[in-house]
Amino acid sequence: MANAASGMAVHDDCKLKFLELKAKRTYRFIVYKIEEQQKQVIVEKVGEPGQSHDDFAASLPDNECRYAVFDFDFVTAESCQKSKIFFVAWSPDTARVRSKMIYASSKDRFKRELDGIQVELQATDPTEMDLEVFKSRAN
């Protein structure tokens, strides 16, 4: 098990699911949660490839922080189909300060475990991880 800077361990399953998303495209998104009692990051839920950005937005709770990885498909200016892997640090304004602190301090170490993230996004409310934000960051 790897160690995070704030003492947060990362469950092996997190890295495995991420590699599956990257190589085999078995998931559209993965939502990670920090389990405070066990002091580790675990996979909370995964999304099927058929699901969309709306389902992803709906799977994030309103008042708690999460980490998430989203596989975003788009068409570039030259009309090629491309896809980029986004890391979303979901930290809503309405969450508790303690929760925000824990997620913020563990984020860097956790991201390093997930090799292959192309874009990072921090969202403090739903408008900041809107589809348009994804589109503008993809280019």
Place this chain on the structure above:
Amino acid sequence: MAKLVETFPCVPSTERGRGILISGDPKSDTILYCNGRSVLIRSLQRPQDVEVYGEHGYAATVARYSPNGEWIASADVSGTVRVWGTHNGFVLKNEFRVLAGRIDDLQWSSDCLRIVASGDGKGKSLVRAFAWDSGNTMGDFDGHSRRVLSCAFKPTRPFRIATCGEDFLVNFYDGPPFKFHSSHRQHSNFVNCIRYAPDGSKFITVSSDKKGMIYDGKTGDKIGELASEDGHKGSIYAVSWSPDSKRVLTVSADKSAKIWEISEDGTAGSVIKTLTFTESGGAEDMLVGCLWQNNHLITVSLGGTMSLFSADDMDKPPLLLSGHIKNVTSLAVLGGNQKTILSCSYDGLIVKWLQGVGYNCKLQMKDNTKIKRLAAIDSNILLTGFDNKVWRMPLTDNGFGAADHVDIGNQPLDISIAVDTPEYTTLVSFESGVVLLNGLSILSKIDLGFVVAASVISPDGKEAIVGGQDGKIHMYSVSEDNSLKEEAVLEKHRGAVTVIRYSPDLTMFASGDANREAVVWDRETKQVKLNNMLFHTARINSLAWSPNNKMVATGSVDTNVIVYEVDKPASSRITVRHAHLGGVNAVAFVDECTVASSGEDASVRMWHIEPQ
């Protein structure tokens, strides 16, 4: 998708005691003037057509077309001159820091290669001539010790520059490279404006000493004077030549414009016509700017009214164009087939606009009354002023009736009219509570115990919703004895509530706060109906419902207007970006798919919204 349908533009900003300089392009028949940080290009053939250039970082003072009509050079109070293209989206050619202080006048040379700018500097830099594309200075301009109010470039070769200023001097420079030639002290007060005749043979200066002098264009010697009989009785602020170089138009603080015939040799000028301007009867009628372009004579009054006379038929009543000079704080829309839009700005000016037509009439509140908000119903307007008063004014077909007022004892914040009550019960909120008014008589004054930020009363007068500085929304029922009974407190906003509005069918209400969030609530169940309306990036100033209850428009300090559809998620919104430079102050729906917005740039715009 949103499209700009109509603009009710602002008028030139004016200052008491000073003239303003407007200019134009005879080929395209457009005029240029400045208001705040914007430069406005307005067509004379179709005065409703207006384009705005808002790229200056400081208040713009003067703008001028290049003689070939391709470029516009505009200057601002920081001493910066920007040269930009007339077509192609106003692409910037160059920007120069020309003087150390404000620039008062700017002129192109007739070959479009040189620009001379004059104004206020620190000591040395009061006038500068430079190349339009490289900014290289051409010549030394000594000789003035105070602010140089105006400058003129001789339109024909050999090139000369003449300048005049607050030190009562008229200086003449020959060149290029320009150097001092001669100086004249004929005037006994500020010399306000200096202009060369289009044929380059003479130039005229006008001054606050009520006189005008004529000089020879090549040598700079005084050759004549404008006749003093039938002359102006107040400071002359601006002068403009007719295209045939035979006549000039002057405007003055005596509220009149005079047209003079200048003799061939320039020794004398005599009045052929006087045009008096009486709109309000007060200081606002002083004329401060003028322009003679093609067949049009334009005069601008201190109150911002532009009068368009025809040069051929000077007796014909002029076309009056007016608007706001200061930012528009409040809007109201009145019904009927052709919608009337009322806008008010804090300096006490209320303007009535007609959709599709433009300016209709205006009212300037007397005694420097400062107005905060406006609410209108049928043919009555209610205004809240900074001086603790609530004013009521009837609206007639062509104007405004006499106003009367009531003093409510505290500075009013928000005003809301219960439109279905027979006597127009009105709710006015102030810092610690609300006042219920019946027409103009106070029914009750209630202290609510918390700091009030926004309020609204239902059309039947039975329910009131008050928003607090802490973001809590309090719902009250209004009882028979005009007291309020608290029914519910809703907590969702994370900033002071700035505006609350009922939907036209009364099933919902929407609120906006200073933390850029808007929420739509169901009135009965008091539950949130539409969430996540967080797409503004700054304080929400105003909110409006569409007549069919389907859309909500919000206007914010971030200059955008966002229209949300209540049935769809907030992310599928329509954004009108940069609706008003400086921030949007008020929004109102004119009909099902048209939104009117007003803001810091003193203009009112109408947008057509196409739901996706």
